[in-house]
Amino acid sequence: MAASFVPRSDSRCFSVRASSSGDEPLEVCVKASINYPDKLGDCPFTQRVLLTLEAKQLPYHIKVVDLANKPEWFLEISPEGKVPVIKLEEKWVADSDVITQSLEEKYPNPSLVTPPEKKTSKDPTDGTEQALLAELTSFNDYIKDNGPFINGERVSAVDLSLGPKLYHLQIALGHYKGWSIPESLSYVKDYMKRIFSMDSFIKTQALKEDVIAGWKSKVTG
Numbered sequence: 001m002a003a004s005f006v007p008r009s010d011s012r013c014f015s016v017r018a019s020s021s022g023d024e025p026l027e028v029c030v031k032a033s034i035n036y037p038d039k040l041g042d043c044p045f046t047q048r049v050l051l052t053l054e055a056k057q058l059p060y061h062i063k064v065v066d067l068a069n070k071p072e073w074f075l076e077i078s079p080e081g082k083v084p085v086i087k088l089e090e091k092w093v094a095d096s097d098v099i100t101q102s103l104e105e106k107y108p109n110p111s112l113v114t115p116p117e118k119k120t121s122k123d124p125t126d127g128t129e130q131a132l133l134a135e136l137t138s139f140n141d142y143i144k145d146n147g148p149f150i151n152g153e154r155v156s157a158v159d160l161s162l163g164p165k166l167y168h169l170q171i172a173l174g175h176y177k178g179w180s181i182p183e184s185l186s187y188v189k190d191y192m193k194r195i196f197s198m199d200s201f202i203k204t205q206a207l208k209e210d211v212i213a214g215w216k217s218k219v220t221g
């Protein structure tokens with residue numbers, strides 16, 4: 001897809017054009033980078049929404065929000081003070097689950113629907129190393145039999161949710177714990193490479209240093 005960030009006169013906003021739609025860009029509030037305040041920051045829920053917009057070739061306009069110093073206009077549209085929020089039919093909608101579901105209903109093509117029985121994978125960033133390894137091992141077996149993506153040949157919504165979390169997991173655990181996915185879990189490793197090398201993923205991913213900074217207080221207390 002031909003799409004590019006176009007800086008606007010307000011330096012904290014960017015428009016992203018996708019080639020196939022003549023519609024007005026959708027407005028999305030995203031987390032600002034901790035290290036470079038005008039850039040997109042390290043929120044996996046935001047990346048999930050941006051990946052969905054990219055997959056559906058919908059043009060969007062990003063407003064970066066400093067979550068450490070939330071402006072009044074942002075708290076008015078997002079009373080919980082969380083990103084992502086997107087404007088759909090003149091209403092600001094929060095929560096990546098709700099947003100991606102709404103985008104699927106409003107823009108059903110291409111379909112990103114994941115059949116319900118394939119959505120059960122747990123969040124691999126929770127729990128002990130043993131729990132994480134058990135979860136990754138069962139995911140490895142699943143992808144081996146059903147891959148290359150969770151719903152088979154084509155990427156679907158659940159991959160776009162899991163991919164950004166695996167990206168955080170790889171960077172944060174690598175940096176703070178010197179941990180990496182064992183070589184034996186080769187299907188998980190290939191799955192991650194496949195998702196991380198998608199053009200849309202590269203375009204919407206957080207900077208490594210932001211992911212590291214974002215996890216610092218959680219890891220070091």
Ligand SMILES: N[C@@H](CCC(=O)N[C@@H](CS)C(=O)NCC(=O)O)C(=O)O
Pocket residue numbers: 031042043044045046067081082083084094095096097
């Ligand atoms: N359940 C929400 C979670 C969104 C969320 O927790 N966003 C974080 C950034 S990644 C946030 O805005 N936190 C508020 C803050 O840091 O003050 C979703 O799926 O969108």
